[in-house]
Amino acid sequence: MTTRQSSRRNFLARLAAGAGALALTGCDRLVQDDNVDAVLRQTEKLTLAGQRALLSRHALAREYTEADLSPVFRANGTQMPDSNEYARLLEGSFMDWRLKVDGLVERPQSLSLAELKRFPSRTQITRHDCVEGWSAIGKWHGVPLAHVLDAAGLKPGARYVVLHCADDLEKALDGSGRYYESIDLIDAYHPQTILAYGMNGRDLPVRHGAPLRLRVERQLGYKQAKYLMRIEVVDGFSTLFGGKGGFWEDRGYEWYAGI
Amino acid sequence: MSTSSIPNTMPPAARQRFIRRHSPTVRATHWLNVLCLSFLLLSGLQIFNAHPRLYWGQYGADPDAAFLSIGTRQTGSASQGFLQVGPLHIETTGFLGVSDEGGSATARAFPAWLTIPSYHDLGAGRRWHFFFAWLLVLNGLLYLAHGFWRGHFRRDLVPSSGQLAPRHLRHEVLDHARLRFARGEEARRYNALQKLSYLVVVFGLLPLMVLTGLTMSPGLDAAFHFLPDLFGGRASARTIHFVTAFLLVSFVVVHVVMVIASGLWNNLRSMLTGQYAITDEGTRP
Numbered sequence: 047m048t049t050r051q052s053s054r055r056n057f058l059a060r061l062a063a064g065a066g067a068l069a070l071t072g073c074d075r076l077v078q079d080d081n082v083d084a085v086l087r088q089t090e091k092l093t094l095a096g097q098r099a100l101l102s103r104h105a106l107a108r109e110y111t112e113a114d115l116s117p118v119f120r121a122n123g124t125q126m127p128d129s130n131e132y133a134r135l136l137e138g139s140f141m142d143w144r145l146k147v148d149g150l151v152e153r154p155q156s157l158s159l160a161e162l163k164r165f166p167s168r169t170q171i172t173r174h175d176c177v178e179g180w181s182a183i184g185k186w187h188g189v190p191l192a193h194v195l196d197a198a199g200l201k202p203g204a205r206y207v208v209l210h211c212a213d214d215l216e217k218a219l220d221g222s223g224r225y226y227e228s229i230d231l232i233d234a235y236h237p238q239t240i241l242a243y244g245m246n247g248r249d250l251p252v253r254h255g256a257p258l259r260l261r262v263e264r265q266l267g268y269k270q271a272k273y274l275m276r277i278e279v280v281d282g283f284s285t286l287f288g289g290k291g292g293f294w295e296d297r298g299y300e301w302y303a304g305i
Numbered sequence: 306m307s308t309s310s311i312p313n314t315m316p317p318a319a320r321q322r323f324i325r326r327h328s329p330t331v332r333a334t335h336w337l338n339v340l341c342l343s344f345l346l347l348s349g350l351q352i353f354n355a356h357p358r359l360y361w362g363q364y365g366a367d368p369d370a371a372f373l374s375i376g377t378r379q380t381g382s383a384s385q386g387f388l389q390v391g392p393l394h395i396e397t398t399g400f401l402g403v404s405d406e407g408g409s410a411t412a413r414a415f416p417a418w419l420t421i422p423s424y425h426d427l428g429a430g431r432r433w434h435f436f437f438a439w440l441l442v443l444n445g446l447l448y449l450a451h452g453f454w455r456g457h458f459r460r461d462l463v464p465s466s467g468q469l470a471p472r473h474l475r476h477e478v479l480d481h482a483r484l485r486f487a488r489g490e491e492a493r494r495y496n497a498l499q500k501l502s503y504l505v506v507v508f509g510l511l512p513l514m515v516l517t518g519l520t521m522s523p524g525l526d527a528a529f530h531f532l533p534d535l536f537g538g539r540a541s542a543r544t545i546h547f548v549t550a551f552l553l554v555s556f557v558v559v560h561v562v563m564v565i566a567s568g569l570w571n572n573l574r575s576m577l578t579g580q581y582a583i584t585d586e587g588t589r590p
Contacts, residue, residue, distance in 0.1 A: 073422065077426070087432065089435045093435060097524040105528055106527060107527040108533065116368070117368065118369075120366040120367050175539065177427065177431075179353070179543060180356050181366065183363060263527070264527045294428075299427075300432075305523075
């Protein structure tokens with residue numbers, strides 16, 4: 047009797063495990079189905095349209111006080127770009143570094159750090175929200191992107207600003223893995239969208255993107271591109287890298303990261 | 306009345322009749338809610354796994370103190386999973402922190418069978434979560450509009466003053482504990498404990514879930530600066546979101562147990578077709 051009971055229990059346990067595995071693979075199959083995914087991706091449009099309807103073009107992200115600063119601001123992603131070019135620039139204290147501004151602009155620019163610092167600047171204490179769920183509060187100092195774009199002058203047809211970075215976050219065999227990001231002109235001209243060269247009252251540290259990083263305060267952390275090298279103004283990003291408008295977007299994250 | 310030769314010594318048998326219990330809108334929104342909450346829970350745990358630590362305040366990241374964390378500790382060649390809540394440290398290897406994924410012990414907060422997808426993919430988890438979050442909100446708004454407009458809340462969910470009397474409540478708690486359920490006329494309406502728990506879920510937990518979820522959005526925080534303050538900061542809102550999810554799961558467990566204990570088929574039928582059988586008080590069971 048005990049053997050029959052235990053074999054029945056075994057059978058039931060196997061049945062339960064089997065049912066669990068079936069549900070699991072069923073869910074995974076749904077996740078991997080392209081049609082299902084295409085439907086789910088429509089949500090991003092709903093979210094973007096919803097947030098744009100609620101957010102006025104210039105609605106500011108909350109700004110905090112010095113007392114609210116995170117004692118230690120977690121560095122994320124690349125913390126030291128692994129290239130000879132970057133090592134050389136760092137060694138020269140970024141004296142030789144230039145920010146190129148090109149694409150659909152009237153006057154392509156090549157700006158040194160000193161030149162960027164001559165533009166009017168903005169300081170803001172804001173909260174950085176990582177897609178993973180953690181947040182940190184930091185003080186950023188830099189030039190509003192709008193000033194730089196105005197200096198270059200946008201050509202008709204300009205729709206997005208692409209930020210090209212110095213770092214490879216994930217070096218693939220085909221050489222792809224270069225970090226980049228893109229934002230539209232609404233966010234590019236937002237008063238809190240700045241190219242930051244200072245953090246917490248000092249020069250921007252290497253682990254946080256020296257010499258220059260983007261702050262686009264109404265979106266998540268992966269939009270805040272670090273180690274900026276070039277700003278390209280484009281009418282679309284489908285031909286760039288993976289075609290989705292950013293390093294993480296090419297790996298499955300939403301392009302609009304306001305949520 | 307009829308002259309029967311058999312003397313009427315048998316007590317009358319319990320008589321069954323059907324009443325219409327749930328309106329079509331309540332039934333449709335209920336099942337859509339089941340679908341939404343299931344996917345939201347499992348995709349939510351996928352998102353939680355990306356950073357399995359909870360904080361209190363405006364900010365919170367690895368260098369800051371967490372009040373709850375799920376983690377993995379390497380001791381020699383074996384890895385151990387643990388749950389840390391304040392000073393409380395619980396070994397959870399096999400379930401939390403370390404669990405089986407594809408046949409090998411893997412460091413992950415919640416196990417594969419509790420996340421969508423089963424493997425680590427934050428992007429996919431977020432897509433499923435936000436899709437069903439939109440659906441939940443639209444479904445909820447429909448339910449609320451219907452409930453106010455057709456008087457469902459007033460008629461069926463607000464307890465009568467008699468039901469709220471301490472004596473009555475004590476009586477109900479005891480009945481619940483003994484799994485004794487109302488029959489006859491009394492079964493036509495929800496009891497006070499049911500009404501109160503449904504009200505807490507509909508007007509407390511679910512709105513709290515939506516609001517704390519919205520507070521985690523940097524975009525919406527820019528539109529509504531009061532949102533983080535409502536919950537003591539974004540990190541706190543994330544914590545409340547998690548705790549509220551746990552409370553909702555607890556509600557569902559009790560709800561399902563009660564559904565089964567008080568007559569699974571009758572309850573299921575009433576939520577599918579609207580028809581609920583009432584057994585009139587006969588003296589014979």
